[in-house]
Amino acid sequence: MGIQSQVVVSGGYPAYTAATIVELWMNSTDNQPYFKLLYRTSDVNDEIYAVTHEIDECENKPYCKLDVFRNYAARTKVDEQMDKWCSTDPRKKAAASLWSFPLIGTIV
Numbered sequence: 001m002g003i004q005s006q007v008v009v010s011g012g013y014p015a016y017t018a019a020t021i022v023e024l025w026m027n028s029t030d031n032q033p034y035f036k037l038l039y040r041t042s043d044v045n046d047e048i049y050a051v052t053h054e055i056d057e058c059e060n061k062p063y064c065k066l067d068v069f070r071n072y073a074a075r076t077k078v079d080e081q082m083d084k085w086c087s088t089d090p091r092k093k094a095a096a097s098l099w100s101f102p103l104i105g106t107i108v
Helices: 066-075 082-086 096-107
Strands: 019-026 033-040 048-050
Touching (some): 033 066
16 A cells, blocks of 8 residues: 555554544545545554555545545455354464464474
């Protein structure tokens, strides 16, 4: 997405209490929907930052075409219907890299 420099801390993940907010906007000039992505780094810092302009496809603009959001959402959509996902054991759906670390520690 291009926003990693703003939202990822050392260790490769956002802070535990980080939050994202997606605002939906309608442009009254072209009657097209746009979105704005906001980010709060943690509960220590209550400030909310706009990060939409950091998304590569948004071309440094404060608002971005909704199709960009739809494309990202489609690529990260879960592979189960929500009611099935809620009753799925995540340990059985986990990628190999998630469970291989304890196994490696046991072998060594």
